[in-house]
Amino acid sequence: MDMPLPDAAILARRDRIVARLAALLPADALITDPVETRAYECDALTAYRCQPLAVTLPRTTEEVSAILRACHAEGVKVIPRGAGTSLAGGSLPTADAVVLGVARMNAVIETDYANRFIRVQSGRTNLSVTGAVEAEGFFYAPDPSSQLACAIAGNIGMNSGGAHCLKYGVTTNNLLGVTLVTMAGEVVQLGGPFLDAGGLDLLGVVCGSEGQLGVVTEAWLRILPKPEGARPVLMGFGANEVAGACVADIIKGGLLPVAIEFMDRLCIEATEAFAHAGYPDCEALLIVEVEGSPAEIDDQLARIRAIAERHNPVAYRESRSEEESRRIWLGRKSAFGAMGQMGDYICLDGTIPVSELPHVLRRIGDLSARYGLRVANVFHAGDGNMHPLIIFNANQPGDLDRAEALGADILRLCVEVGGCLTGEHGVGVEKRDLMHVQFSHADMEAQLRVKDVFDPRWLLNPAKVFPLDVTASRRAA
């Protein structure tokens, strides 16, 4: 993965740029000491690091506007950053860029239960949005696994999903409006506390645009009343194909569970050794969770059992209590921690058509053998969003390169069977150079035009998402 060389003219003007920013901001909102900016040299994709020119941590939309206006005038690139939890390198800086972090903008501006929305500053963490409304019996539905740490700004940037999006959708389906600051410093409101905004759906375009179009400083989010209850069932199968067929039958049966999670043998064994959740010894495991009143849950679980029994599960465990539910989820929720015990890992998130599941798992097995690297699979089976975890040793020279090459082959496979490179993490720098696998030149050109309009000088997060050769002329202009 290459990043463009820093702009020498900008580096030469560093002092002037810093002085200009310092004049706009309180002293604690600007960081230039290299010891302190080190904390911003990478996000959760730690394989790539670069110290930025400076870091700004504004507290208001006005400050964000002032920073962007100044950077625009100076021709300085800006890297928007939420909580820095991107797995795709979405907020990886370059040496000639200013990081604009919104983490200090974490206030709740307005809560309106009757109209089912909350308006927050974008640096607020995902889980603390639910925290602000749960006493009244509400929650914010998108639940990426980093929800304790990740910011709404990053959720909007990447259009984050989570385990429960089969029923509730992803960020874009739960986002009513944003306050957006363009690279030129202009503040615009897209959408708002209502369902339909007139005109082109710019809100939908901004969501998932990976900080390419503007900096989101505030958001109106849909909040929902909490269901009366939820309970999972765990089932084990003798083959991936059988588990895949069972998922399809549950969906065809008219059931809409809130989550259908899938783990393969390597993942089951690793999590069992790590978390001792009491998972069965089997090839494939499903966790299916349903919601409703106790009687409604019983009714749905009975229907699911009838479907599952047609597929001869080797294990079947229905939760009857909070404690049993916790144990069923324990292994799944510790899956990533368990992988960390086995070595370093790369987590991919390509999506495939659900019908291709058995085929893709077989092919991943072949690739894994060919590369000599283990791959554990845990994923959201209801929507086909895979999470293959490639295990490698970062201290072994060449291992990272091999793991990345295997990852690229797995993502090519996802596209080949009709899927996509990323279902919820975003492209960032990690999958940037694979975009041509999924998109033709024209497909990308259509996307680039939108950036041309929002950010004509290509200063916002410019070396991300699209292959560098595709954007070279625009970035140079």
Next chain:
Amino acid sequence: MRPSSEAELAEMIKGATGQLAVRGGGTRSLAPASGAVIETGGLSGIRLYEPGALTLVAQAGTPLTEVEAALAAQGQRLPFEVPDMRGLLGRSGQSTIGGVVAANASGPRRVQAGACRDSLIGLRFVDGTGMPAKNGGRVMKNVTGIDLVKLMAGSWGRLGVLTEVAFKLLPVPETAATLRVAVAGAEPAVAALSAALTSPFDVTGAAFVPHEGAFVRVEGFAPSVAYRSGELTRRLAAFGAVDVVAHDPWPAIRDVAPFHQAKGDVWRISTTPSKAPALVARAEARAAIYDWGGGLIWLLVDEGRDLRAALGAFDGHATLVRSASALPRYHPEPAAIAALTCGIAAKFDPRHLFGE
């Protein structure tokens, strides 16, 4: 012109010398365009339907009825309850699935299942330069690249001609029930609908038709619908007498049936639900229908009356759906947003072939 392939369509657009009037079924457009007609009916047929994956891909000119029939045969449906606008707009013809997308046409279930744009997972289109492009795909979770699927949904053909669309689907529930609350007026009606929508009972329809009552719908397996109807009946009793209606009121609400034969202009307002009653009072309308808990208001207004001037500034916007007047159909946008919108239109349609 009637292209039978995307390549043919691209050639027609490249060769165009003036405005183009792109037509699916001609059942929804608010301001029918002038210029050389391009009909999408030749781009027809379901390309892929996987019931086990809840996904469907169809060419844009496929009749909506064909899509709905294929889904119904497998006990599935488009989640967003597509309105039929023919009665309101006085049109005939067959709605196409591409037209549904271009209008982001979404009915009462939007409060729970989202709009057309929320179920749309991929599309292909040819822009005003004759360049075919795809965005999204056929999988439910996809954040690869910038989301032009949303941009095209509800763009009314301003940026290009859709050739293919892909949806995620939902199973048709086993049963449904609708409660009617005999409310005293719009204020208590919107409050009752809010009480229903903020309950944990997964309400899939919340509308108020003056003189008929406030309607609340639940859908699902029979035991669940029975339980939820009971719970909602108890909670809504504070707003007026509650009964279970025998007829299905939702098609009429969805299609704005009470205004079909009525004289006057028809406006469609999107706003914050609790603000709806005051807004309607300000509108001095002849009649009003509230959907989406009050977030969508259909108004019947004196012909030629500029409702936007009467309403002043409010959270939301007003679209003039049916009128003989020269008033603008779409709500004027703030300058900064209009600049972005026009900038995008200029990139996708530099020759203004699809222009307003």
